[in-house]
Amino acid sequence: MPESATIPHTPSSGGDSEGKSKSADKSSRTRRLKHDIIEAVNELIQDITTCHEQIAEQAIEHIHQNEVILTLGSSKTVLEFLYAAKEKRRSFRVFVAEGAPRYQGHLLAKELVARGLHTTLITDSAVFAIISRVNMVIVGAHAVMANGGVIAPVGLNMVALAAQKHAVPFVVLAGSHKLCPLYPHNPEVLLNELRSPSELLDFGEFSDCLDFGSGTGSPLLHVVNPAFDYVPPKLVSLFITDTGGHNPSYMYRLIADYYSADDLVVQGRIASGKLSSNRFCLLYSR
Numbered sequence: 001m002p003e004s005a006t007i008p009h010t011p012s013s014g015g016d017s018e019g020k021s022k023s024a025d026k027s028s029r030t031r032r033l034k035h036d037i038i039e040a041v042n043e044l045i046q047d048i049t050t051c052h053e054q055i056a057e058q059a060i061e062h063i064h065q066n067e068v069i070l071t072l073g074s075s076k077t078v079l080e081f082l083y084a085a086k087e088k089r090r091s092f093r094v095f096v097a098e099g100a101p102r103y104q105g106h107l108l109a110k111e112l113v114a115r116g117l118h119t120t121l122i123t124d125s126a127v128f129a130i131i132s133r134v135n136m137v138i139v140g141a142h143a144v145m146a147n148g149g150v151i152a153p154v155g156l157n158m159v160a161l162a163a164q165k166h167a168v169p170f171v172v173l174a175g176s177h178k179l180c181p182l183y184p185h186n187p188e189v190l191l192n193e194l195r196s197p198s199e200l201l202d203f204g205e206f207s208d209c210l211d212f213g214s215g216t217g218s219p220l221l222h223v224v225n226p227a228f229d230y231v232p233p234k235l236v237s238l239f240i241t242d243t244g245g246h247n248p249s250y251m252y253r254l255i256a257d258y259y260s261a262d263d264l265v266v267q268g269r270i271a272s273g274k275l276s277s278n279r280f281c282l283l284y285s286r
Contacts, residue, residue: 044177047242051175052077054242056084062171062240067092067135070168072124073099073153074108075140077173081240082138083115093118095134099155100124101199101225124155131162141174146183146255148233148248150174151191154226160235169237176242179251181259184230191230197223 055077063069063085069092071078082094094117098105105121112119122130137159143151150156150172163170184191197203200223209221233248240246246254 048175048177051177051242052080055173055175055240056080058240058245059085060088060090062136062138062245063090063092064135065091068095068133069093070095070097070127070131070134070137070159070163071108071139072097072105072127072155072159073102073140074104075173077140077175078138079108079111079115081173082112082117086115086117091118093120095120095122095130097122097124097127097155097159099153104153124158127159128162128165131166131168134163134166134168137163137168137170139170139172141172141178142228143180144172144174144178144239144251144255145180146252148236148239148251149184150231150233150236152229152231154229157229157231157235160231163237164235170231170235171238171240172231172236173240176258179241179255179258181255192226192228195225195227197225200225 059081063082069082071082071094085092094112096105096109096112096119098109098121100123109119109121139152139156139159141150141152145151152172160170162168206221209219233251236248238245239248239251241254243254
């Protein structure tokens with residue numbers, strides 16, 4: 001070997017080993033996190049699937065012989081609740097307000113009749129006229145807020161006011177997945193959304209009213225079609241969930257069992273190179 005020849009220097013493999021170890025740890029944490037998320041989602045799906053049965057099991061405690069029940073719109077939870085009472089040989093009649101403009105009450109009335117329940121379909125405007133004949137109002141919910149208020153299909157606040165006026169119990173059926181840890185006054189909460197005006201009127205028939213003929217650039221006719229109502233807790237007599245019956249004043253404690261402060265924060269939006277926090281609440285519609 002020539003004197004000028006030198007043996008090449010090989011770098012230490014310690015750095016590579018450390019990098020591989022960190023990569024393996026990160027991969028392991030990712031797999032554990034993925035497993036935990038899948039497990040939590042499957043648990044939520046199972047809760048949603050079975051909550052109707054668990055709520056329906058309590059029907060016999062609340063619906064009595066020869067009573068008249070009023071509901072509005074369509075709800076699978078309400079359907080199963082009423083049918084469970086009928087299966088226990090309770091004889092009662094159901095008044096269904098049709099739930100305009102989507103008329104979901106027509107679907108519920110049809111299903112109730114198919115299951116052998118005595119059913120009367122009424123217009124929404126007839127609620128005050130018949131409420132004096134009603135023993136109990138039973139409705140579903142879109143979401144239950146932390147203060148015990150209810151986000152529900154449009155028209156239910158009117159029903160709740162009628163029930164309060166005539167001292168008729170107003171009962172809300174809601175699975176635990178409908179519980180929301182936010183309050184109505186939180187800026188993140190959108191209490192309503194507007195649906196298409198086409199649900200209310202035919203644009204062809206009302207085209208002359210919608211013309212921009214006022215000279216101000218505004219149409220002569222405005223159409224507002226809200227999807228939801230907010231029912232304050234003072235109008236709710238009882239919540240029936242898959243964990244039992246609860247007063248509105250107890251709902252914040254029940255919600256605290258399902259949520260922590262960390263659950264309200266999602267690190268999901270990147271702004272200016274940094275993760276910013278977005279508070280959110282999922283509102284399930286069933």
